[in-house]
Amino acid sequence: MSATTPYGLLYRTVLRRIDPERAHHWAFGLIRLADRVPGLRAAVRARFAPAHPTLAVNALGMRLPGPFGLAAGFDKNAVGPRGLGLLGFDFVEIGTVTGQPQAGNERPRLFRLTEDRALVNRMGFNNEGSAAVAARLAALGGDRPALGVNIGKTKVVPESGAIDDYVTSTERLAGHADYLVVNVSSPNTPGLRDFQAASRLRPLLTAVREAADRTTPGRRVPLLVKIAPDLADEDLDEVADLAVELGLDGIIATNTTIGRDGLRSTPAQVAAAGAGGLSGAPLKERSLAVLRRLYARVGDRVLLVGVGGVESAEDVWERVLAGATLVQGYSGFIYGGPGWTRALHRGLARLLAASPHTTLADAVGADVRRPQP
Template sequence: MYRLLMTQVFRRIDPELAHHLGFGLIRLVAALPGIGRLLRSRLAPTDPALRVHALGLDLPGPLGLAAGFDKDALGPDALTALGFGFVEVGTVTADPQPGNQRPRLFRLPADRALVNRMGFNNAGAAAASQRLRARPAGAAPVGVNIGKTKVVPEREAVSDYVASARQLADVAGYLVVNVSSPNTPGLRNLQAVEHLRPLLTAVRGALHRPGQRRVPLLVKIAPDLADPDVDAVADLALELGLDGIIATNTTIRRDGLRSPEAEVAALGAGGLSGSPLADRSLEVLRRLRARVGDRLVLVGVGGIETAEDAWERIQAGATLVQAYTGFIYGGPFWPRKINRGLLRLARESGHATLAEAIASSRARQD
């Protein structure tokens, strides 16, 4: 049914408008009396064999929704009701900003991919913090992804990230420093170790609140980093005592696509996500695992469409996996399908639980 809607209805609607309509419908349905509870009972991962402990959090499953879908923390609980074990909201900036000029989101159906140049459109850190603070007690953990405000010059980036971190420290299950989006001028320059070290050090300091829960800190990197730069970021993360790395963000590359070259070129600049990203994201994940071992939590994201894709990331060293484009193309029942598939694959490999399968994978790699 969803595939029919995707091919016959949504494809005729501007992708950004379709996103707002679809997300609005998810929130509306989940808010109806009794419906949210019913959705959660039918779709959310409830089998204890799927549970994962990572980043100091007990998660009902390893599959999370990547940043970019819920930029303003409008509906993380509606999304977890569909089957995501956790949701990462954002990217959030210290100040509200409209993002780049529309159109800024495009589909490549032949590649099951998206191109976006959204530009961190969001209502700002204070608004996100207020929404997250209003969630009911006991709600599923939410990660928060923070980025640089566009108008802030690169030399003031550290203070800008710190401002966001301070606003969000007490409501974030974990915090992610995003220095890898291609859609904010100069942002990727911050991945260079000489810029990244003071940035991460300052954010880590902003999250330190005596007597309060320690907020896990991760960094999200681009698939377009050269291998030596991936190693350098991994080494830095270990040096600074970070909790994890998310691999990877979108790519600026356009090679190997099925879509006609002229069609792709007409879309212009932006980050490519979805199936074409899978191979490089997996390469980066494996490289990180070889570099850091089990000293950091690795989150695999990029081109995950099937349970087998997610399982491959876990076997390659990821403790958690995330998706965005796979969800867009797969529909509202896609998270449940992935969770069931992961449980099946874990049991076919001779393990009673997914956590046991993850531990076994780590032991083999070590």
């Protein structure tokens, strides 16, 4: 983010002084307003979502205008996916949605570490619940971006009831989703990350797959799992092998980290932010390493989605070369503003044109497949 751009100036002088969660609601309100005003809707789309035909990809049974989407967390309740599509996101992931409505953790629960271009959140899956989100998606209508729906465990549900809780959300949401994501990697729901162990993940994914198939007869909704960057390498390998075994459609790598190593922010600033998941630039290298390891393990048998520390077109391109068919961002949107996706698409189109690859599909995993000296 450059302080010389209009958004950079606005961020430096105004937005950074406002509580992050309040600023999010204000900004998202403006995005939704743009979607509701016909003339403004067309103008925003033309300004921020120009087409780049060379970036089109086939993924998860869809033809997408590009590979770059908005990660879960921004639109938890499906209140503004059409507006987000106007800003150039090729797909939008809704959620995380839980079986029951829940308020999430006490405020404040979202913090900026500006020097690190990072966020710390302990939101706690605040959302209106899968029944309300399903009703909203059913009423959404057309002219929307491709939509993934990310589902998680309701906090008050005991671990013994977790699978039933995920199944409830699946039965409500599968019919409205272009793909489903099982989130077992948020650090803000006690015990949730324990479900990343293969012995616990297998029955969960199997139950969700069966529920989705029952709910959408004749249509196979793609199913992905979202994992944490903090997994040990051997645990990553187990998840990768399980995904192949179960015929999972994809893995999203990665969620936020509980680590705080190598930050530029002062210890006092980090302490003030407190516990929660760290996202943004500091996550870049670990998320990339996880992506490379997964691709080396699964190849093209499981689609990979790269997320974590994505700020620029070069970051997107690096993740494609490391094995990602699709790429997502979130924190970069907060720091980059409404023109962020346009800049990413333009830069990515230039990088593809300058490469030896004809399409993005040709480039997926090229760096990992290349013989090492």
